[in-house]
Amino acid sequence: MRIADPLQDSCAGAATRDCRHGLATNGCEDCKVRLFSVCAALEVPELEELDRISQAREVPARTTLFEQSTLAGSVFNVTDGVVRLYKSLPDGRRQIVGFALPGDFLGLALQDRYGVTAEAVTAVAVCRFARPAFLAYVDDKPHLLRRLHEFAGHELSLAQEQMLLLGRRTAEEKIAAFLLNMQARYARIGTVSVTVPLPMSRQDIADYLGLTIETVSRTLTRLAREKVVLIVPDGVRLLDLERLKLAGAS
Amino acid sequence: MRIADPLQDSCAGAATRDCRHGLATNGCEDCKVRLFSVCAALEVPELEELDRISQAREVPARTTLFEQSTLAGSVFNVTDGVVRLYKSLPDGRRQIVGFALPGDFLGLALQDRYGVTAEAVTAVAVCRFARPAFLAYVDDKPHLLRRLHEFAGHELSLAQEQMLLLGRRTAEEKIAAFLLNMQARYARIGTVSVTVPLPMSRQDIADYLGLTIETVSRTLTRLAREKVVLIVPDGVRLLDLERLKLAGAS
DNA sequence: CGGGGTCATTGATGCAAATCAATGACCCCG
DNA sequence: CGGGGTCATTGATTTGCATCAATGACCCCG
Numbered sequence: 001m002r003i004a005d006p007l008q009d010s011c012a013g014a015a016t017r018d019c020r021h022g023l024a025t026n027g028c029e030d031c032k033v034r035l036f037s038v039c040a041a042l043e044v045p046e047l048e049e050l051d052r053i054s055q056a057r058e059v060p061a062r063t064t065l066f067e068q069s070t071l072a073g074s075v076f077n078v079t080d081g082v083v084r085l086y087k088s089l090p091d092g093r094r095q096i097v098g099f100a101l102p103g104d105f106l107g108l109a110l111q112d113r114y115g116v117t118a119e120a121v122t123a124v125a126v127c128r129f130a131r132p133a134f135l136a137y138v139d140d141k142p143h144l145l146r147r148l149h150e151f152a153g154h155e156l157s158l159a160q161e162q163m164l165l166l167g168r169r170t171a172e173e174k175i176a177a178f179l180l181n182m183q184a185r186y187a188r189i190g191t192v193s194v195t196v197p198l199p200m201s202r203q204d205i206a207d208y209l210g211l212t213i214e215t216v217s218r219t220l221t222r223l224a225r226e227k228v229v230l231i232v233p234d235g236v237r238l239l240d241l242e243r244l245k246l247a248g249a250s
Numbered sequence: 251m252r253i254a255d256p257l258q259d260s261c262a263g264a265a266t267r268d269c270r271h272g273l274a275t276n277g278c279e280d281c282k283v284r285l286f287s288v289c290a291a292l293e294v295p296e297l298e299e300l301d302r303i304s305q306a307r308e309v310p311a312r313t314t315l316f317e318q319s320t321l322a323g324s325v326f327n328v329t330d331g332v333v334r335l336y337k338s339l340p341d342g343r344r345q346i347v348g349f350a351l352p353g354d355f356l357g358l359a360l361q362d363r364y365g366v367t368a369e370a371v372t373a374v375a376v377c378r379f380a381r382p383a384f385l386a387y388v389d390d391k392p393h394l395l396r397r398l399h400e401f402a403g404h405e406l407s408l409a410q411e412q413m414l415l416l417g418r419r420t421a422e423e424k425i426a427a428f429l430l431n432m433q434a435r436y437a438r439i440g441t442v443s444v445t446v447p448l449p450m451s452r453q454d455i456a457d458y459l460g461l462t463i464e465t466v467s468r469t470l471t472r473l474a475r476e477k478v479v480l481i482v483p484d485g486v487r488l489l490d491l492e493r494l495k496l497a498g499a500s
Numbered sequence: 501c502g503g504g505g506t507c508a509t510t511g512a513t514g515c516a517a518a519t520c521a522a523t524g525a526c527c528c529c530g
Numbered sequence: 531c532g533g534g535g536t537c538a539t540t541g542a543t544t545t546g547c548a549t550c551a552a553t554g555a556c557c558c559c560g
Binding site (some may be wrong): 200201205213214216217218220221 | 507508509510520
């Protein structure tokens with residue numbers, strides 16, 4: 001079984017259980033990150049059951065995983081690549097409400113219909129659960145339900161933070177917060193590098209931050225000119241964290 | 251026991267159980283709104299238990315119910331009045347992430363700390379639950395947990411809709427969407443009037459929509475000049491719903 | 501190597517909303 | 531009734547970001 005638990009690296013040293021579906025994890029009790037994923041102390045028989053109802057799937061870039069307001073038939077755990085989640089207006093204006101990285105779940109709200117559209121930004125690997133099976137699996141496991149609920153609460157919290165960003169921050173603050181956030185998220189899944197990967201296009205970043213592609217580009221080059229960041233292929237190196245935090249802090 | 255169930259009017263005709271705490275409701279099975287509140291088919295003994303752990307409380311306008319990032323000690327159900335939920339930046343810029351109306355819950359994410367600050371806009375009546383007692387009450391009721399989770403999913407959905415509004419809509423579209431939304435919410439709690447109440451200040455509306463007070467005022471007067479709305483004390487009368495929907499539709 | 505495609509950068513210009521600045525409309529209370 | 535407080539409206543002006551318009555940097559593939 002392939003390992004896709006985002007916690008594997010941040011909980012280094014603890015006994016980690018194989019986990020491609022993201023629902024189980026190791027026994028690292030004091031790891032703060034733990035709460036941010038849906039990981040319960042599932043026992044072996046439960047894990048085997050979970051395994052039976054899951055299936056791995058790979059999709060190329062630009063593939064739509066599911067579309068806004070269609071019937072929610074699946075729950076996904078992203079195991080590799082990046083997925084964009086967005087809402088659109090009839091005239092084509094688009095707001096990306098989030099990027100899903102390895103370890104993130106899609107459709108966990110367990111609503112009848114998807115509230116957003118999910119598209120692969122890069123080539124993506126997911127672990128798919130049929131919704132009925134997932135619901136059945138989850139329904140008699142209160143501890144797991146609790147975890148799911150905590151997880152939803154965390155997502156709501158992130159959404160509210162993003163509302164603050166969209167409504168009240170300047171372009172530079174938006175970019176700074178975005179870069180710091182991506183760095184933190186990649187660090188959490190074990191990509192600890194001086195360079196923060198930015199696999200999504202400038203248009204994606206713009207649609208996530210409520211800006212235009214030109215403003216994203218200009219702001220990044222200005223930050224680069226001021227030696228705050230260094231723009232590299234498919235990413236950005238953060239040079240002056242203090243200066244970035246000044247702009248991007250919550 | 252005072253009745254504060256937001257569903258009482260929209261489910262007119264069904265046998266409605268008294269409910270000041272918002273967690274129980276009638277047996278109106280086909281009511282669409284049902285899913286939007288946390289209402290489970292709780293039995294009488296459960297209701298009595300719920301009653302024991304709840305306490306009614308009234309707070310005057312401008313009172314803070316709880317503050318962002320403090321320890322979450324309570325769960326609230328608003329039974330009367332309006333509450334604003336917001337996040338702030340260090341320099342004072344504020345983003346209101348939602349208004350809680352009668353029937354709405356605060357702190358249902360059940361996280362350790364509150365993610366936002368909650369302040370009474372008007373005089374407010376709430377039903378308070380101590381968090382530990384509420385958790386204990388909820389923990390062995392999987393059906394209730396499911397409801398709570400559905401509720402959280404709905405809240406997330408609303409937040410994402412607001413992100414689209416904040417990031418991609420014009421001032422006029424924001425105002426139009428806000429007015430239609432308030433109308434729908436007041437209709438749901440039984441305030442079916444040609445006039446939509448707006449108990450919050452222009453500053454509150456501005457901070458909710460990512461605008462300034464002046465832009466809110468100007469946009470409203472323009473809509474009034476164009477006979478789309480009529481501005482009345484403490485509210486707005488919607489005259490041309492079609493025209494509003496044109497601007498505010500999702 | 502060269503042409504066409506996609507995406508990012510850069511510059512010139514425009515405009516929607518912010519900012520600055522009065523003025524107006526109520527209140528409340530002495 | 532009148533003065534001070536708060537909040538909303540309206541007007542003049544500025545500005546941050548969007549829009550419009552080229553140009554540049556890669557790719558891929560023939």
